[in-house]
Amino acid sequence: MSEKRILTAAEQPEAGAALKKSLEMTKADVVFEVRESNMRGRGGAGFPTGVKWNLAGAASGANKMVICNADEGEPGTFKDKLLLEKYASKLLEGMTIGGYAIGSSQGIIYLRAEYPYLVPGIMKVREELISKNFLGEGILGTDFSFDVEIRMGAGAYVCGEETSLIESLEGKRGEPRNKPPFPVNSGYLSRPTIVNNVETFVSVPYIILNGSEWYQDLGIGSCTGTKLFSISGDVENPGVYEFQMGSTIGELLEVAGVKDVQAVQVGGASGTTISAGELDRKLSFEDLPPGGSVIVFNSSRNMMDVLENFLEFFVHESCGQCAPCREGNVRLLDTARAIRGGKITSREELKPFFMLAEVMKLGSKCGLGQTSPNCFVDIITKFIDFPDGKGGM
Amino acid sequence: MPNVSVTINGVTTSVREGVTILDSCKTAGVEIPTLCYHPDLSLAGNCRMCLVEVEGWKTLAIACVTPVTPNMVINTHSKKVRHARRTVLKLLLAAHNVNCPECERNKNCELQELAEKHNITFNEYQTSPKPSSIEEVSPGIMRDNSRCIMCTRCVRTCEELQSVAVIRPVGRSASVNISTFMDLGLNNVPCTQCGQCINRCPTGALFETSEIRQVWEAIEDPEKFVVVQTAPAIRVGIAEALGLPTDRTTGKMVAAIRGLGFDRVLDTDFTADLTIIEEGHELISRLKKVLVDGDTDTALPMTTSCSPGWIKFIEHKYPDLLPNVSSCKSPQQMFGALSKTYLAGKEGVDPSKVICVSIMPCTAKKYEKERPEMRDSGYKDVDYVLTTRELASMIQEAGIDFDNLHDEKYDRWMGDSTGAAVIFGATGGVMEAALRTAYEIVTGQEIPFEGLNIIPVRGMEGIKDAAITMPDKMASGFEFLAGVTLKVAVVHGLANTRKLMDKVRAGEVDYHFIEIMACPGGCLGGGGQPIPTNPTVRKKRSDAIYEEDAVLHFRKSHANPEIQLLYAEFLKEPLGHKSHELLHTHYTKRD
Numbered sequence: 001m002s003e004k005r006i007l008t009a010a011e012q013p014e015a016g017a018a019l020k021k022s023l024e025m026t027k028a029d030v031v032f033e034v035r036e037s038n039m040r041g042r043g044g045a046g047f048p049t050g051v052k053w054n055l056a057g058a059a060s061g062a063n064k065m066v067i068c069n070a071d072e073g074e075p076g077t078f079k080d081k082l083l084l085e086k087y088a089s090k091l092l093e094g095m096t097i098g099g100y101a102i103g104s105s106q107g108i109i110y111l112r113a114e115y116p117y118l119v120p121g122i123m124k125v126r127e128e129l130i131s132k133n134f135l136g137e138g139i140l141g142t143d144f145s146f147d148v149e150i151r152m153g154a155g156a157y158v159c160g161e162e163t164s165l166i167e168s169l170e171g172k173r174g175e176p177r178n179k180p181p182f183p184v185n186s187g188y189l190s191r192p193t194i195v196n197n198v199e200t201f202v203s204v205p206y207i208i209l210n211g212s213e214w215y216q217d218l219g220i221g222s223c224t225g226t227k228l229f230s231i232s233g234d235v236e237n238p239g240v241y242e243f244q245m246g247s248t249i250g251e252l253l254e255v256a257g258v259k260d261v262q263a264v265q266v267g268g269a270s271g272t273t274i275s276a277g278e279l280d281r282k283l284s285f286e287d288l289p290p291g292g293s294v295i296v297f298n299s300s301r302n303m304m305d306v307l308e309n310f311l312e313f314f315v316h317e318s319c320g321q322c323a324p325c326r327e328g329n330v331r332l333l334d335t336a337r338a339i340r341g342g343k344i345t346s347r348e349e350l351k352p353f354f355m356l357a358e359v360m361k362l363g364s365k366c367g368l369g370q371t372s373p374n375c376f377v378d379i380i381t382k383f384i385d386f387p388d389g390k391g392g393m
Numbered sequence: 394m395p396n397v398s399v400t401i402n403g404v405t406t407s408v409r410e411g412v413t414i415l416d417s418c419k420t421a422g423v424e425i426p427t428l429c430y431h432p433d434l435s436l437a438g439n440c441r442m443c444l445v446e447v448e449g450w451k452t453l454a455i456a457c458v459t460p461v462t463p464n465m466v467i468n469t470h471s472k473k474v475r476h477a478r479r480t481v482l483k484l485l486l487a488a489h490n491v492n493c494p495e496c497e498r499n500k501n502c503e504l505q506e507l508a509e510k511h512n513i514t515f516n517e518y519q520t521s522p523k524p525s526s527i528e529e530v531s532p533g534i535m536r537d538n539s540r541c542i543m544c545t546r547c548v549r550t551c552e553e554l555q556s557v558a559v560i561r562p563v564g565r566s567a568s569v570n571i572s573t574f575m576d577l578g579l580n581n582v583p584c585t586q587c588g589q590c591i592n593r594c595p596t597g598a599l600f601e602t603s604e605i606r607q608v609w610e611a612i613e614d615p616e617k618f619v620v621v622q623t624a625p626a627i628r629v630g631i632a633e634a635l636g637l638p639t640d641r642t643t644g645k646m647v648a649a650i651r652g653l654g655f656d657r658v659l660d661t662d663f664t665a666d667l668t669i670i671e672e673g674h675e676l677i678s679r680l681k682k683v684l685v686d687g688d689t690d691t692a693l694p695m696t697t698s699c700s701p702g703w704i705k706f707i708e709h710k711y712p713d714l715l716p717n718v719s720s721c722k723s724p725q726q727m728f729g730a731l732s733k734t735y736l737a738g739k740e741g742v743d744p745s746k747v748i749c750v751s752i753m754p755c756t757a758k759k760y761e762k763e764r765p766e767m768r769d770s771g772y773k774d775v776d777y778v779l780t781t782r783e784l785a786s787m788i789q790e791a792g793i794d795f796d797n798l799h800d801e802k803y804d805r806w807m808g809d810s811t812g813a814a815v816i817f818g819a820t821g822g823v824m825e826a827a828l829r830t831a832y833e834i835v836t837g838q839e840i841p842f843e844g845l846n847i848i849p850v851r852g853m854e855g856i857k858d859a860a861i862t863m864p865d866k867m868a869s870g871f872e873f874l875a876g877v878t879l880k881v882a883v884v885h886g887l888a889n890t891r892k893l894m895d896k897v898r899a900g901e902v903d904y905h906f907i908e909i910m911a912c913p914g915g916c917l918g919g920g921g922q923p924i925p926t927n928p929t930v931r932k933k934r935s936d937a938i939y940e941e942d943a944v945l946h947f948r949k950s951h952a953n954p955e956i957q958l959l960y961a962e963f964l965k966e967p968l969g970h971k972s973h974e975l976l977h978t979h980y981t982k983r984d
């Protein structure tokens with residue numbers, strides 16, 4: 001596998017070409033094509049996009065909604081920003097195709113609070129698309145209408161979680177909902193709703209234009225397509241790179257120019273921390289869930305600093321709704337500090353906190369609490385030595 | 394919904410598709426611990442106590458929210474589940490001010506009970522003990538956030554049952570807590586002081602503002618003549634508050650209260666009957682003004698005024714409809730005013746020495762007695778209000794063996810009760826009592842319901858209504874009502890009240906009289922009643938109340954002998970000069 005530029009290629013397909021083709025297909029065929037492509041959502045959780053669209057399309061309920069998750073709150077992630085800046089036309093086209101596929105005429109972009117300066121650019125693209133009849137009333141002479149508005153995010157990491165995002169859009173406190181019901185059945189204002197990541201929507205026009213088989217040939221196994229990675233930290237050329245799914249983390253680091261690696265954080269603060277010995281692991285949902293960010297730490301970094309930093313982030317960002325996450329992250333941070341302070345000196349003393357980490361993963365209400373202990377487990381297991389062995393259980 | 398087959402802990406059973414795992418386990422006799430779940434409220438799923446394992450799921454499922462699906466395989470005490478539950482429980486305990494002996498809810502706390510059941514004797518996650526932090530002080534309700542476990546039952550109660558919505562989670566992560574708008578405090582927001590949040594708090598984070606100490610001091614002061622009044626709903630709540638089965642225990646209650654050392658034990662039922670006379674005449678007078686005089690200033694429907702939570706609610710939310718509220722004080726406040734005038738005279742004591750204590754199922758009564766207009770006797774009409782729970786706590790402190798007491802009777806002058814007064818404690822009771830009396834006043838005949846039981850206004854439905862057509866032959870002076878159909882409605886819980894009042898405001902309903910109780914079930918479900926509350930408990934209390942009505946000798950307010958004496962000797966006539974001075978009041982628009 002290797003670097004491969006499709007979404008970020010210099011040569012881009014003509015705006016509206018994929019939409020035109022979609023409108024000539026039946027809705028079911030559009031959903032089918034996306035489903036067959038095997039594309040999995042690019043927002044982190046990796047849910048198959050075609051399956052989501054199929055469920056929303058089949059759901060009963062009026063005024064279905066298409067929501068683009070542009071909250072991009074995962075630390076170290078800036079790939080959606082690039083797409084919003086340079087490829088907004090493909091984003092709006094992907095959303096419009098989504099609207100056609102599920103039977104919705106209304107789209108919302110939930111834009112990260114720190115990105116207000118992107119609004120004029122996106123709105124300009126919207127105007128252009130409307131003027132070409134790719135957006136708005138009666139698109140390309142059909143009876144399909146679709147338009148998109150931008151709403152600003154609330155500035156909380158948890159608002160990137162789709163149900164919390166929906167609560168926030170409804171003007172409520174941004175707290176995750178219980179599932180079921182899932183948004184595809186009852187989302188924004190109880191309407192059937194698809195929430196997809198920016199990159200997910202941007203990928204759609206390419207799938208439609210080139211077909212699902214072409215897309216399946218990119219990547220490995222059930223992890224198809226290309227994926228953007230925001231690479232930062234101790235690298236020579238930080239930035240956004242596009243790679244095929246299934247590329248190894250080592251291939252990525254080589255292109256970005258990394259010499260000295262102690263650890264790599266894959267998939268943001270809630271992702272996986274790997275050591276220098278694991279660089280041949282593959283970026284895929286089966287092996288190393290990719291998320292959007294890759295942060296490199298060289299050997300000068302104290303991994304306990306890194307851990308404390310991540311845990312402080314989660315302690316700050318937990319919505320505080322459910323007990324394991326609200327209380328758990330604080331305890332994990334206390335524990336990390338106790339290790340540094342020499343108050344915890346053995347694996348044995350850590351046992352209850354590994355149990356806590358496990359319960360948080362199993363019992364928290366949303367992805368935040370379910371993944372926040374990852375860094376604790378990974379860093380202590382892989383990087384911290386105790387007299388009675390490495391930190392893991 | 395069709396039935397589906399599910400396997401719970403290895404046993405396959407058939408349950409209705411779509412019911413929750415929690416309910417299907419309950420049916421199968423498997424208990425699952427819960428904290429944020431409450432049968433009166435929507436599902437929050439935030440405490441994570443009810444985690445169970447579902448085969449094929451990556452994470453554990455919460456039983457309270459998750460519906461069963463065909464062939465679901467559920468395990469409620471696998472190793473994973475047991476570890477998760479114990480860990481969640483320990484986390485909640487670690488974040489809780491575990492000072493049980495000093496807590497109002499010691500021995501009646503859901504968190505404590507779960508800790509006991511799960512044998513939590515050591516907590517690895519305990520850091521430093523959490524100190525008490527009283528965040529809220531208001532006349533009726535106090536909050537100590539150090540005991541809060543963020544289950545949001547209070548928040549949901551306030552919003553869903555009461556449509557008041559003055560409390561919310563604020564902040565994030567471990568510093569999240571329940572607070573009022575801008576941290577203003579319950580006293581400075583449109584809180585109705587109904588105390589329904591207290592009744593649904595699983596721990597001791599919410600409790601009443603106690604006046605036990607002041608009451609003991611009054612009893613112990615030889616200078617003071619301490620009279621006590623007991624509200625209708627106390628007699629079906631006190632046994633429960635003492636850990637006994639729900640029952641009507643009026644005689645034992647009187648004996649216990651007398652045993653505490655009060656100088657006179659009297660009955661709010663007496664002034665409940667008085668309320669019926671005054672309010673009944675007020676209704677008839679309003680009907681006459683509208684029907685005969687064509688007066689457009691007189692507001693109909695008239696609403697009751699005995700629930701202070703309702704009064705505060707309308708003052709905040711429907712100030713334009715205040716003219717619709719009866720001018721009658723609540724029975725508690727009528728009692729207070731009479732205790733320091735009529736009763737002091739009868740007993741030959743200096744009214745300045747009289748201390749009036751009331752035992753109420755209600756926290757809003759604590760607020761009501763502080764209202765500046767409630768001083769018509771020349772003194773503060775009611776000095777102290779204790780909830781049913783506080784009374785139980787005094788009885789326990791005094792070492793009184795309640796269950797083995799012999800029945801005793803109330804003292805005289807203001808101790809007579811009727812069945813009509815007793816049913817004030819249940820939703821629909823005031824309406825039934827009023828109809829029993831008003832119908833008889835205007836027609837000269839008993840209301841034509843078998844056994845005087847006006848069934849259409851009874852029961853737990855949120856909004857009930859009834860229509861009663863007057864006969865052609867009326868008592869002298871009331872001929873204007875001949876053939877008129879009187880339309881009445883009964884509502885309980887403020888969310889239901891809001892629905893009805895919106896219709897009243899919009900002119901969509903043509904009721905003449907509406908009974909409104911702030912609390913679900915009426916006073917029997919009041920914020921001062923024993924905890925827990927739920928539909929089953931409220932039904933039991935309601936049954937006990939209607940039993941008491943059925944066995945009492947007098948069933949109609951105007952038949953109360955002491956009420957007759959009060960009018961003959963003191964008040965002279967309903968809505969008369971003295972009544973207006975002592976028994977009627979006015980309201981205040983609030984925003």
Ligand SMILES: Cc1cc2nc3c(=O)[nH]c(=O)nc-3n(C[C@H](O)[C@H](O)[C@H](O)COP(=O)(O)O)c2cc1C
Binds near residue numbers: 049
């Ligand atoms: C705490 C938390 C934060 C999240 N933040 C984002 C985000 O910023 N952007 C995003 O696309 N998805 C985010 N997600 C994932 C969303 O919940 C959801 O899975 C995603 O938007 C679905 O789109 P996709 O299927 O196209 O990936 C977050 C999830 C969690 C639990």
Ligand code: SF4
Binds near residue numbers: 176317320
């Ligand atoms: S896991 Fe954390 S962020 Fe998610 S609902 Fe629970 S407290 Fe909120």
